[in-house]
Amino acid sequence: MSRRSRAAVARSAGGDRTLTTVLGLVLVAASVLALLVGFGVFGSFRAQRPVIDPMIVEWVSTHATAARWIAIGIGVVLFLIGLWWTLRSLRPEPRPDVSLSELPGERLTVEHAAICDAVRHDAELIDGVSRARARLVGTPQKPALRLSLTLVEGTDVRDVWADLDGRVLARAREAFAVSALPTAVRLELDATSAPTPARVQ
């Protein structure tokens, strides 16, 4: 299992999960800290101090300019992080076209849809595969294939593999002129009891 084929299994939610976890940690930490202060863990005198602490109020009124710049700085940072996070998680996963040649004058790219249709068609011809879906992920320079296959009940997975590597992926590699194409295959086992009938052309 290569790192790139492993990464092609599914769109990563790592960024969203990290940010969500950090936000949760910050909220929990703030809450626990406030409760601890309130219950007098840091001294019973501190527990009786007002929430809007006079010392802080005094510092803010003597250093008004600094306090304003700090507030603006915090606001800008929050705004940028929030905006970046939102755009990042709303952006759809790219479907790269594959560039076969970057030479000036003979630049050659293959459209995403063309590749995927070909691979899907090849995969559906395998015995025991009732449905196939294909898409490319990654960048135009380093594409990876994500293939999901629905297998008919009772199909031997090893036979499907042999056909997949020998026919479908071999052809795709040949078409891209690469020796290895990182591929993530997702199998749905036993989803239907019979293959879907051949489509009438």
Add this chain to the structure above:
Amino acid sequence: MRLLLRVLAPLLGLLLAVVGLAVVVETVTLWVSPASSPLIVPWPTWLTAAEGLTWQSGGVRAAAIVIGVIGLFVLILGLVARRHDVFLADPVPEVTVTTSPRSIARAVGHEVRAHDEVVSASVVASAKKVTVKAATLDPAAEVRDTVRELVETTLARLPLARRPRVAVSVTTTKGVK
């Protein structure tokens, strides 16, 4: 949970952005033209409301608890929203093969239900463990071994990267054979 994360993550991001923007706007308004402050957020009202409160006040504690509960929810959401793919052994380098726990459960379920002595069965599967609950009209102990063997052979046919543990429980139900 993954779907919830997918929906909530951009909303949380948007919330952060809005809070940040509000802080900047209010601070700049207070600085540039104090007469028109507060512009949108009524923060002076909040300030007067919080004036008399100490860290011991019930309101402060309640707010802290509410924030803590929300934080815990967000934290757990971030931690549990992982994928539950079951990995199969790689046929060739550069190829990763996965399947869903549901697929495993379906394959095992078909085999178990096809067995003559089994009246009904339910299967729960994950990458680490396959749990089968079956009902039979025969003595449970005998059927349990058969079912276990059946499940083991089904799993052996799938080239799984790591073989899950198998837990089988069989109960005898009343009925006419």
